[in-house]
């Protein structure tokens with residue numbers, strides 16, 4: 501798929517950002533393997549640590565609708581440059597997305613973007629494999 505539509509959805513999602521504290525809007529959109537797009541914005545909270553990033557909003561919306569297989573995510577922020585997803589969002593993506601093939605599109609616009617694999621963004625990821633040595637298969641649920 502071409503990235504333009506995914507980027508456009510990420511940019512549009514920024515409009516719903518709830519950012520009374522940082523005034524820094526972020527939008528994201530994730531593409532499922534079956535071609536659906538789920539978008540999300542950042543949602544802040546007076547208790548700052550309760551803030552949810554745009555990327556996680558998009559992933560959680562998709563997973564809560566029964567989607568677990570993804571191809572790519574586009575992200576766009578108010579920073580005026582390629583916005584790198586935070587570490588927590590990278591970890592959440594790694595739960596569902598293949599490190600070698602899942603693409604993260606850091607987009608300034610539909611014409612100006614940078615594409616990275618999730619593995620490039622999160623080398624040495626902690627995963628369900630990492631849990632095995634501790635005596636749990638990680639496959640219970």
Ligand code: THU
Pocket residue numbers: 519522524525526541542543544551552553554555584585586589
């Ligand atoms: N933020 C995101 O939505 N995604 C990121 O990957 C980085 C940070 C949000 C969280 C908070 O609302 C604001 O940007 C400033 O950190």
